[in-house]
Amino acid sequence: MAELAALTEESLPPDPLALLAAWLGDAEASGITNPNAMALATAGDDGRPSARMVLLRGLSDDGLRFFTDQTSLKGRQLEQNPRAQLLFYWGELGRQILIHGQAEKLAGAESDAYFQGRPRESQVSAWASEQGSVIASRDELLARVKEVAERFEGEEVPRPPDWGGYIVRPEAIEFWQAGEFRLHDRFVYRRDDGDHWVAERLSP
Ligand SMILES: Cc1cc2nc3c(=O)[nH]c(=O)nc-3n(C[C@H](O)[C@H](O)[C@H](O)COP(=O)(O)O)c2cc1C
Structure with a gap:
């Protein structure tokens, strides 16, 4: 494991999003695959938790953004219950970050702008796939891709109405840095x- 400065009270910035950005930068610099991959945990009205990986596509003072099919299981659960947890784990760096927050759909214009920046093939796939629905075969999926590609031939592919982004507005953020002999450093903001962030050390 790379030698890293220990996480100490003195090294904590007042804003946890600044520390999140710094740790993301370290993960990117380390060359690991998908440093922006995070687990998203949600639970709908039935209380059954579900988790999956998504990619962080924007980090700003107001929160973390990701994009998806809003009719998927995660989309339906967020509709019923906007509480979500995000989890980054970078094994090579001995670090994890947990983020509790409320998810909100992004405005259509922001989802449009992101969608228009995607490769055309990904835009077509977004139309062809109803995320999470049962399909008979891969051939059926490829036939849908072909049909969509033909439908939009020669024109810009518009954003599917149910495809878009969410912002998770953090309410608590925990930073975990591995330490020797299980004496890890944990701080929760x-x-x-x-409305100021207050950090406290947690027992590992
Ligand atoms: C590394 C990684 C990144 C992923 N990124 C996304 C993403 O940004 N958006 C997305 O909708 N699905 C993404 N997926 C697929 C999801 O994990 C999941 O299969 C899909 O969103 C359906 O989840 P749901 O049925 O729980 O809603 C990713 C999967 C992996 C392994």
């Missing part, structure tokens, strides 16, 4: 009444 939570918002206080005055």
Whole structure:
């Protein structure tokens, strides 16, 4: 494992999103595959948790953005219950970050802008796939891809109405740095009444 500065009270910035951005930068620089991959955990009305990986496609002061089929299981669960948890894990760096927050659909214009920047093949796939629905065969999927590609031939592929982004607005963020002999460093930031972030050390 690469030698990393320990996570200490003195090294914590006032804003956890700055630390998140710094750790993401370290993960990118380390050359690991998909450093922006994060697990997204959701639960709908039935209370059954479900998790899957998604890619972080934007990080700003107001939160973390990802894009998906909004009729998928995750989309339906977020409709019923916007509470979500995101989890980054970078094994090579001995680090994980947990983010509790509320997910909100992005405005159509922002999803449009992101969709228009995608490769045409990915745009076509978004139309051809109803994420999570049962299909008879891969051939059926490829036939749909062909049909969609023909339908939009010679024109810009519009964003499918049910495809778009979410922003997760963080309410608590925990940073975990592996330490020797299980003496890991854990700090959780939570918002206080005055809307400032307050960090506390957690027992590993
Ligand atoms: C590394 C990785 C990144 C992924 N990124 C996304 C993504 O950004 N958006 C997405 O909808 N699915 C992504 N997927 C697929 C999801 O994990 C999942 O299969 C899909 O979204 C359906 O999830 P659901 O049925 O729980 O809604 C990714 C999978 C992996 C392994």
